[in-house]
Amino acid sequence: MTREINHLAIVGAGVMGTGIAQIAAQAGIEVLLFDNREGAAQAARENLKQTLDKLVGKGKLQAGEAGATLDRVRVATALTELRHVDLAIEAIIERLDAKQALLAELEAVVADDCVLATNTSSLSVTSIARNCRIPGRVAGFHFFNPVPLMKVVEVIDGLATDRQVGDRLQALAARMGHRGIRAKDTPGFIINHAGRAYSTEALQILKEGVAEPAEIDRILREGLGFRMGPLELFDLTALDVSHPVIESIYNQFYQEPRYRPAALTRQMLEAGHVGRKVGRGFYRYADGHMVDVPKAQPVPVVEALPPVWLGTENQADHARLATLLERLGAQVEQGATPSSEALCLLAPYGLDATSAAERFATDPKRTVCLDPLLDSARYRTLMLTPATHPDMRNAAHALLARDGVGVSVINDSVGFVAQRVLAMVVNLAGDIVQQRIASVDDLDEGVRRGLGYPQGPLEWGDSVGARHLLTILERMSELTGDPRYRPGPWLRRRATLGLSLRHNEPALG
Template identity: 40%
Template sequence: MTDHTTATALPDSSVVGVIGAGTMGAGIAQVAAAAGHPVVLFDAAPGAAAKGKEGVAGQLGKRVEKGRMSEADRDALLDRITVVDALEGLSDAALVVEAIVERLEVKQEVFGTLEDLCGESVILASNTSSLSLTAIGAGLKRPERLVGMHFFNPAPVMQLVEVISGVATDPAVAATVHATAAAWGKSPVHARSTPGFIVNRVARPFYAEALRVLEEQGADVATIDAVMRECGGFRMGPFQLMDLIGHDVNYAVTSSVFAAYYNDKRFLPSLVQKDLVDAGWLGRKTGRGFYDYAEGAETPEPATAAPCPMPEGPVVADANAPLLDRLRANGVAVEVEEAEDFSITVDGVVLLPSDGGTATEVAEAEGLTDVVVYDLALDFMQATRIAVAVADQAAPGTLEKAVGLLQAAGLAVSVIDDVPGLIVTRTVAMLANEAADAVFQGVAGAADVDTAMTKGVNYPRGPLGWAEDLGLERIHATLTNLYETYHEDRYRPSALLRRKVLGGTRFHA
């Protein structure tokens, strides 16, 4: 990763130009004006810039009504936004951010015009989420002055700004934009211009693994979403989020990243999602996606095991079993022994945390029969639900004993098919793996990757920090077991992750 120069933010007296007055452009104008900058807002469509400013006024009016902003502050902010009807109105800008259509030739033309209109010291920034900064700058006279400034929607609310450097971008320019975004109250991260940048690349497994489990009939949509929320700690389940984003958009991003990485199987799009796109079931905006949003439509409930009795036999647990404290906190008597396998045993049933394999494979490898595996939780003390799977070899009653024990620990139990890695375990391992590869390939540093995923898509933990807390060895083993089951390159462990495991080092100091 390029070593970025330390810089100071643009002074708030500097004029900020914004091109494009849609939801994103108007939001960026609001952010800059809120930081004290005079802002010049332009849109090529007649009346669009004025409408964009009116939208900002409407949003600020809601804040005033709720007592979160004074009328004087609202009026002062709006006074700092000037609407212009020609690009020439941006000639005095120190920074110009474009938020226009995602077409390379259009962006190149706009920036080429700005080079002639503005001073040589102007910083030109693109809010592109998918195009190469290097390609955008290829035809410019001063490509070193071009940088990516990728906001997330809605810009006034979302904290993340990806500061993207193309091949020609001057590190000092990127550093100035980074410092300016921080001065605007954002959480900026540096990234190199590669397909998907940080967030749209690293986030692919969040959707892909859920779709894979659904394709394999491991669990239904509502159950997968519930497990990811109530066990994994994510704010939304993957199917809820895809419905919110829109399947046309989410599928297009996945397809774009897949093509840009020369059809790397890690980014393979899903036929299940393609069917929704082909059907026009695009999610909330069309009233139907994985869920039905029609008035009166019932929201499906996750699969939840019926109450089972607590097993009568003693509960014996390894001292490092993830569920040990949860069992004790709920009054379950547990005998502790140093088994070194994270196991919990009750009435001959062995419960083990998922390691990426299936319960059936674990039972075969250990010479056991009555095996149940359970999923990873963000926090086993706070989780309200857990997913489990039972080995095919297990005797009748095995599952009921495991369910009874977990229910005694205060957990709702979702029994799913014996798919490799269950749900949360495989997703977190794949997120960490993709994050590790982004660091390995110099896209961004480890700290910036984790910041991007927590601030840009509200993950409960940064993937790399989460992986380190779980143990990089465990993540590597999970990926290796997934690979051994599927024999697909999609699950290959990152070379950097393997090196960290072998060297006993971490991503974060």
């Protein structure tokens, strides 16, 4: 099973199957497209022609290339026409029995050295191959929609998969212009698995009343650079799709607390508030566009600002934030303790504002916390204790917004918003590579391409600092008692040893 793949068949002519056909044909591969729904494969080919014509019209493809690409895509009217292909990819309904039945039919048609690939997004490749005569030739080949634009594909080895089968699929992915990332057969594989931290932690933050959906989204989008906030992303993907996936992964991992679903999304699903396509989710929509777009929190008008006493956990943060405050026109007190009139501005890692006030021995009525993890030139988050006086809240907000940089004010929470989410994203990424589900490079590149994160999680963790992230998780775990925040061994060991989070385990033997 080492020869190059030049002829492939795709069974299932939906959006995914058509997208795979397009990139394969553009790469010079002969494609047979089959669907048991009468006329579906031919309709898919006609849709592909329209897509190629649009690319020509936009100047992204030459007319001759478009014609040659379409000529390489032929419609099969029966499975028996697939007998000579090197690879057959199933892209049918996400149902185990249907996929197992199709593979049995294919094995009766194709040669013994033909690779059989499943485009499953959530089912076990090992289970799909279980009843096959030659399970070693079955592997996962999971593309993302839209296939031509999402230049990543997961190559999944089932327990019985021949290693060379995955090697051939990775070579094919590269030929088609996609990055093939190798995954072990586990729930969610790499990309959907890694994405659990972003979505589930945002729901936990919302559940705790830390901030409204728009503010959570704004902090993560503007502060950390995610393309979309997690709650607006839920509205885009639709809860009738995403919530069952959350529940499925949670249950497949035997109720691991890190993947815990939220009761809120189950209620929204029951109410039919599934997102943009129905006009209501976490936001409201009309004709696919958000209505009553949430505005940033208004900046209060404060005539006279109090002096500011700054409490930080390290000298670097103190120097950086003191410079910012002075540039904003604050009078920064230099003493070891604040005066009786001072706004006590604290910059903790992992603590809530209440615990920070206790740690720094400040008056909780005059205490406001500023997230030191965020780039203060880009965005700022302020956090209140339950006792913070409105005058101190307003003074802090007015001061930090003086130069026009965005500011969000949130209620008390362990780890603010950005710290919580990023620590969980990096910690889960470390667990994925610790379990050998994916390599460091495949994990980082796959998440960057597949989820659109500004950096790969482990690379991102290095840029923030593994020690900071470990501190955040340890404190959140201690304060909440929730095992979802326990640091994984990959992060803990590298933070303790001062190693990069991208540092691999030493080779044995």
